[in-house]
Amino acid sequence: MRYLLSHVVDEAARTQPTHDAVRFSGLSLSYAELARRSNGLARILVDRGVRRGDRVGIFMNKSLDSAVAIHGIMKAGGAYVPLDPFAPPARVAFVIRDCGIRHLVTSDLKLDQSQLLAEGLDRMTLVGASPRDGHDAVGWVEVEASASDSAPAIELTEQDLAYILYTSGSTGTPKGIMHTHRSGLSFAEWAAATYGLTPSDRVSNHAPLHFDLSTFDFFATAVAGATTVVVPEALTKLPADLARLMAKERLTVWYSVPFALMQMLERGSLAKLDLSTLRWLLFAGEVFPVKHLRELMAALPHVRFSNLYGPTETNVCTFYNLPPTLPPGDEPISIGRPCENVESLIVDEDGRPVAEGEAGELLIRGGVVMRGYWGRPDLNEKGFFRRPVFGRHYEDVFYRTGDLVERMPDGNLTYLGRKDRQVKTRGYRVELDEVEAVILSLVSIEEAAAFVVPDGQGSNLIEAAVTVKAGFQLTPEAVMNHASARLPHYAVPATIRVMEVFPRTSTGKIDRRELQAR
């Protein structure tokens, strides 16, 4: 019976042991090898004190070992917490402290590792690193030597914690989104069935591990016993290399943010490549500008396209399979209908369901929804909507997406915007309030305003403006240094203006529209 995310790997290891589970830069790992190595890692972690529900960090560049780390941690009964390998050490250290990570799966190649450990963390167990600074260490060689046919015997249920993904939080620090084996598997099984994945599929693995798209890449692929092809981080920035990899690895399914696809369309010389094996092109994370989407569909007429929608809190909760030809006009494409086993509700400001065809906030209930935010009862209180049922003695719990939508007569949903100040930049989710809070923590700043401007590539760039307290001098570089030491690179404003005074609205608020337009 399959009810844990790691079961899918064990199952594939039984039915097709020699089939490639993961590929990376010409190397590969079969399902049997992945199962044996992750069993070995699980045994090492349990020996070193990992217990059911413990959070174990993953801090390394993506490789074959990413899959070993994910499944090894879950087989040890732990929840894996992917740490952004490119985030400032102080931010990574915050996440480690926030959810109490005491074990870190890493590699010596990770450049910022020493900087991270210099952040004064408590004694940690490092798997995959050489011993240093009083931290306990086990090498990857030992993990391979411990490879085993069986995982440690631990009682777990589908309701146990499987992974925590950290995302931008509006109060100035990231928040941890807790997913269980059930919520992860619910999404993976839906995705594998909906896109008809089979063992012969070769699926892209493009998103960073700390980004929720990666759960499709690792888990939906494994549900089908297919092969996930890990894209080296360096190549994700190079559209020509990315497109070549797509052809060379004969990928059949691609999944990424629209930005990566637009880059490949513009600079990947797609017409010169043989992409005949490609059958599904899936995108999520941001609105795909219709103009570019139309061009991409024309360039790849044999491929089917699907728009997946869902905040990280729900994995994916609605989807829209595009018709072969898009209707004329620049209307944004729909986010579609709820996935199987998902209930949607659209409510007004007072939490009352809206009339048919009216706009409101989208609420989501079902197997894919997260358990809650790590250590944040305040957010858990606000983040869920409770509908009394069965004589009001019980409740159906919905996640409040904060997204405003409208249901069309054909049943599909149209995305209208946000209720708050969350924005997307090249697929990454950023709270503008967090950017402002981080800048304001600089003592010489009087006021800060963060806003988005179009990047000319179909997405947004974040910019900021500040005013300085009387008696202080400040350069834009100093603010930039402060922000980039605390925010992930994608949330650092592209430009920061130091201004005498801010433009104001008639009610005295900072006029961010005016700042945006200048």
Next chain:
Amino acid sequence: MDYKTPLIEFIKQDILHGRNVPLDDEQDLLSAGVLDSLGILRVVAFLEERFGVRVPDEDVVFENFQSIRAMTDYVTQQKAVGKA
């Protein structure tokens, strides 16, 4: 001609905005997260404008852009092709 000094200066000023990140010739700037996809585009525009080379899209690949050394080697090679 020295391509290295102006290139390092450009990356420090315009990409890193004066952030203090140690840069050496051989460092893999892509895997280390110094350059993202927009950063690469800006470097390409800089190379074209400052050194008068044309950089076709299919040349913007890992072997030509992984490090400062790879980029200056690429410019040198493009210059030689241009003269021939």
